[in-house]
Amino acid sequence: MTALFALATSLLWGLxxxxxxxLTRRTPALTVVVVSQSIAVLVLGTIVVAxxxxxxxxxxxxxxxxxxxxxxxxxLCFYKxxxxxxxxxxxPLGSLGVAVPVGVGLILGERPGLLQFAGIAxxxxxxxxxxxxxxxxxxxxxxxxxxxLVAAFGFGAVLALIAEASTTLTGLFLAxxxxxxxxVAVGGAALYVSVRRGARALPEAGGPKAILxxxxxxxxxxxxDVAANGTYSIAAQTGPVTVxxxxxxxxxxxxxxxxxxxxxERLRTVQAAGAGLALVGTVMxxxx
Numbered sequence: 001m002t003a004l005f006a007l008a009t010s011l012l013w014g015l016x017x018x019x020x021x022x023l024t025r026r027t028p029a030l031t032v033v034v035v036s037q038s039i040a041v042l043v044l045g046t047i048v049v050a051x052x053x054x055x056x057x058x059x060x061x062x063x064x065x066x067x068x069x070x071x072x073x074x075x076l077c078f079y080k081x082x083x084x085x086x087x088x089x090x091x092p093l094g095s096l097g098v099a100v101p102v103g104v105g106l107i108l109g110e111r112p113g114l115l116q117f118a119g120i121a122x123x124x125x126x127x128x129x130x131x132x133x134x135x136x137x138x139x140x141x142x143x144x145x146x147x148x149l150v151a152a153f154g155f156g157a158v159l160a161l162i163a164e165a166s167t168t169l170t171g172l173f174l175a176x177x178x179x180x181x182x183x184v185a186v187g188g189a190a191l192y193v194s195v196r197r198g199a200r201a202l203p204e205a206g207g208p209k210a211i212l213x214x215x216x217x218x219x220x221x222x223x224x225d226v227a228a229n230g231t232y233s234i235a236a237q238t239g240p241v242t243v244x245x246x247x248x249x250x251x252x253x254x255x256x257x258x259x260x261x262x263x264x265e266r267l268r269t270v271q272a273a274g275a276g277l278a279l280v281g282t283v284m285x286x287x288x
Contacts (some may be wrong), residue, residue, distance in 0.1 A: 002239025005231045006247035007282070012228035014254020018262070019221045021255070023214060027203045029079050030191040033072060035211065036222030037183045043223060044177040048170075056171035060164065064175040067161035068182025074154025076190060077147045084144035094148055095127045098249040100156025101163070105241030112242050115284055123246045123281025126253070129274025159245055162229050163236035172233055176226055246281070253278045 023032045048054060078094055102120065112120065165175035195201050203210040211218075228248075235244035253275045260266070 002235050002244050003247055003282075005235035005238065006244040007250070009228045009232040009235060009248035010250035011254055012224045012231065013248070013251035015258060016221050016224035016228065017251060017255045018258040019217055019224070023217055023221065026205070026210065027214065028194075028200050030076075030187060030194055031201050031211070032218065032221070033075060034184060034187045034191050035215075036218045036225070037180050037187060038222075039215075039219045040222035040226045041177065041180045041184055044173060044180055044226060047173050048177050051170045051173060053170045053174035053177070056166070056168060056174050060166060060171075061175060061178050063161045063165040064178040065182050067158045067165065068179040069186055070154045070161070071158050071179070071183055072187040072190065074151045074158065077154065078151035081144045081147035081151060084147070094152050094155065095124075095249060095252055096149070097152035097154070097156030097159075098124060098127065098245050100153060101159040101236070101245035102242050104160045105245065108241075110240045110242050112240060116240075116243060119281045119284030120242065120246050121281075122277055122284060123250065126274045126276070126278030126281055127246075127249055129270050129277060156245075158229075159232060159236075159248070160241075163233050163241065166233065167237070172230055175233075176229055179229070180226065250278050250282065 020032055020036070074097075081094070162175065162179065165179070166172040191201060202208060206213070228251075232244065232248045235248065256271050256275065
């Protein structure tokens with residue numbers, strides 16, 4: 001069950017990242033984040049009311065608040081790092097956030113078997129290579145590396161925090177709702193500051209009409225991201241976090257394959273090798 005839910009997480013995150021990447025080609029990234037997460041808030045709020053989830057409120061929701069505050073900051077750092085580039089360095093480094101939940105699991109006493117330890121190493125290597133690392137070329141700016149590592153730590157921290165935010169299914173819906181409300185608050189504040197400084201909030205072509213036309217895609221991105229957080233939380237609670245976190249972080253492979261299938265982008269040799277290693281690591285983790 002742990003492997004199943006964790007792999008579902010990687011599929012959902014990979015598709016959400018792919019969809020978000022396409023949307024940010026036409027719409028400012030902060031607007032994509034705020035609108036997609038606002039849609040998720042509306043859907044989750046309805047589910048929480050329907051299931052009586054507010055009765056599950058307790059101190060553990062502070063983990064969800066923390067996850068909601070850290071997430072947008074990590075994403076903004078990642079986008080800034082991508083802008084500084086090169087993407088072939090930034091993307092693989094961003095995947096190293098998996099070290100945070102894995103480290104938490106080890107600190108809490110989890111001890112995977114030898115085969116699983118080997119699977120973790122192989123899968124993490126595959127995740128990094130799937131991002132298509134650039135081993136030669138122009139020097140990388142120190143600021144880009146720092147921003148990427150901050151983002152990676154933030155992504156990993158969100159995984160560790162959301163796994164602690166609930167112990168029941170209805171509590172999970174409430175935790176995800178609180179996380180998303182915080183996401184919108186933090187992202188909305190960042191968008192406001194950005195606009196005050198002269199940045200655009202709407203697409204250059206189409207304005208508000210373009211946002212309305214993109215609502216189905218924005219809804220998919222927001223809801224897929226929410227569902228991924230939910231399936232990861234279940235995976236982390238039903239099995240070793242060290243295994244769940246690594247399998248959940250296979251999403252760069254999914255994003256690369258989606259680009260191959262939909263956009264006909266060719267995988268670089270290093271990306272194909274990474275996808276293969278990730279698959280081998282997945283089998284080792286699932287059978288170990």
